[in-house]
Amino acid sequence: MxxxxxxxxxxxxxxxxxxxxxxxxxxxxxxxxxxxxxxxxxxxxxxxxxxxxxxxxxxxxxxxxxxxxxxxxHPEPALYPREAKDRARALWLEEYCDSTLFREVVHGLFFQNVIRPKILQQPTDRAAIDAILTQALPKVFGYLESQMTDGYLVGNRFGIADIALACNLVNYHYLGYRIDAARYPKLERSFKRLCQHPSIATALRTEQPVAKNMGLDIGIVDSLAARV
Ligand SMILES: N[C@@H](CCC(=O)N[C@@H](CS)C(=O)NCC(=O)O)C(=O)O
Missing domain, CATH: 3.40.30.10 (Glutaredoxin)
Structure with a gap:
């Protein structure tokens, strides 16, 4: 098991x-x-x-x-493209979301808004949050916007890069932040679509009690996942 x-x-x-x-x-x-x-x-x-x-x-x-x-x-359904260039691109975008989007944006915001005050009993560093929102985020969201299509991230097929992206953006929304649809329209549409992808929606619905219990802002994520 x-x-x-x-x-x-x-x-x-x-x-x-x-x-x-x-x-x-x-x-x-x-x-x-x-x-x-x-x-x-x-x-x-x-x-x-x-x-x-x-x-x-x-x-x-x-x-x-x-x-x-x-x-x-468990090869099916495949989460990684078979074609070499698509596969490399999927691995790259998975890595970019897991490391850069997470480390430079989502983790810092989560650390300052949740982990420090609620788990470590330490004060939130507002200057650190401002630096992330004004310096790191525009660079990272800007890059992601440049990589987006109106379908899935790679080869127009749902896969590991979409999962890695959605997992980060869910926590960003749990913190009460929203994607600026005027600056990052494809990213914003992709987030909404991915929250309604069946496996993602199932995971989100299952975790809602934990998220709610931690005082996170589940509103938009919950309502998107509930549509499926
Ligand atoms: N490269 C690792 C990163 C895992 C990671 O950073 N996990 C976070 C939670 S999302 C964690 O355990 N943080 C606690 C810590 O940094 O001590 C992976 O992809 O699994």
Whole structure:
């Protein structure tokens, strides 16, 4: 049995959950919070981060490694293009969302708005939030807008890059932020469409109690996922 460790509102844990749902895999979720981990967590997670998965006695960390493993063990429906250039582009956009969009925008906003005040009992650094919103975000959202089509990100087929993008944008919205549709119209439309993709909507509906319990702004995400 596939077991996914990590609280489902985590960007990278959600990515693996959606990949599993898309591939119709049965799984259990252990909602580990990395800032308050269970005993022995360092043995399961070499980086201390979530997600980790286990399949019986096989353990694997990192959402990209896990997603690639799920793709190889359960090829259909494919989440990675077969054609070399499309595949490389999907891997690049997955990586850009997992690292740059997450580290430079979403994680910092989440850290300052949620983790510091609610988990670490530390004050929010408003200057850090302003710097993200005025300096990092325009660069990152601008790049993503330049890569968007009016369909899916790569080869007009739903895949891993779309999942990685949606997982980040969901948390951005959970914090009460919205995509400026005048500046990033394709990105905004893509977010709304992706929240209504069946596997993403299922994951979002399942995580709503956790998100609500943490006081996150579930309004738009909830209403988009509920349409499916
Ligand atoms: N490259 C990793 C990144 C995982 C990651 O950054 N996870 C975050 C939650 S979304 C985490 O565990 N943060 C806690 C920490 O940095 O200690 C992956 O794709 O799984």
């Amino acid at each position: 596939l077991k996914i460790y990590g609280v489902p509102i985590s960007v990278h844990t959600r990515k693996v959950i959606i990949a599993a749902i898309e591939k119709k895999l049965a799984f259990e979720n252990d909602p580990v919070i990395p800032f308050n981990p269970p005993a022995g967590w360092d043995k399961l997670s070499p980086t201390g981060k979530i997600p980790v998965v286990t399949v019986d006695d096989f353990e694997l960390a990192d959402s990209s490694v896990i997603s690639a493993y799920l793709e190889q063990t």
